[in-house]
Amino acid sequence: MAGCTYRNLVAKLVMTGDSNVGKTCIVSRYTENTLPSYLSTVGIDFKTKTVIIDETPLKLQIWDTAGQERFHTLSVSYFRGAHGFILVYDITNSVSFQNTSLWMKDIKMLAWEYGIPFFETSAKENINIENAFHMLSEAIYAQRSSVLIDQNVVNLTEPKKSSSCISCR
Numbered sequence: 001m002a003g004c005t006y007r008n009l010v011a012k013l014v015m016t017g018d019s020n021v022g023k024t025c026i027v028s029r030y031t032e033n034t035l036p037s038y039l040s041t042v043g044i045d046f047k048t049k050t051v052i053i054d055e056t057p058l059k060l061q062i063w064d065t066a067g068q069e070r071f072h073t074l075s076v077s078y079f080r081g082a083h084g085f086i087l088v089y090d091i092t093n094s095v096s097f098q099n100t101s102l103w104m105k106d107i108k109m110l111a112w113e114y115g116i117p118f119f120e121t122s123a124k125e126n127i128n129i130e131n132a133f134h135m136l137s138e139a140i141y142a143q144r145s146s147v148l149i150d151q152n153v154v155n156l157t158e159p160k161k162s163s164s165c166i167s168c169r
């Protein structure tokens with residue numbers, strides 16, 4: 001094979017945080033540049049967007065979890081295998097900020113270590129949405145050889161086979 005290119009890299013991102021803090025609006029703003037017309041997320045929602053980093057396409061799978069307590073177990077089950085989290089709170093709702101520490105426990109228990117950049121965003125005014133996702137994508141891409149999968153070889157039931165180009169140097 002002449003040279004090695006990173007192709008079809010896929011990163012799993014999970015939106016989390018209390019109910020009604022704006023997770024779905026952020027995802028809609030980022031993926032469709034609109035605000036959603038529907039109300040609270042029921043169960044789970046899923047959107048994709050491909051970003052180009054270092055001239056390489058990186059497909060973001062964005063899982064929008066429901067913040068309502070009755071969906072908590074379901075939402076947390078989607079944390080597993082995530083490459084990045086966007087933990088959202090509402091600056092006008094102090095309880096939603098206090099609860100970020102509880103969400104961090106769930107994140108940390110399943111997948112993540114602290115080291116959290118902070119972005120104040122507005123889905124309504126379209127402020128900092130693009131920046132937040134781009135920074136996270138770049139951070140994931142920087143660790144691509146150890147964390148990312150090649151979509152062409154991903155298998156949802158079995159461990160990844162070793163034919164991926166990801167680890168090529």
Ligand SMILES: Nc1nc2c(ncn2[C@@H]2O[C@H](COP(=O)(O)OP(=O)(O)OP(=O)(O)O)[C@@H](O)[C@H]2O)c(=O)[nH]1
Pocket residue numbers: 017018019020021022023024025026039040041042065066067068121122123124125
């Ligand atoms: N002012 C303002 N309101 C916002 C912003 N983003 C979202 N909202 C409002 O916040 C409310 C909740 O937004 P959602 O995106 O549905 O919240 P969520 O976190 O996905 O809620 P769950 O699905 O229940 O977990 C809606 O009424 C939005 O209009 C924002 O940037 N500014």
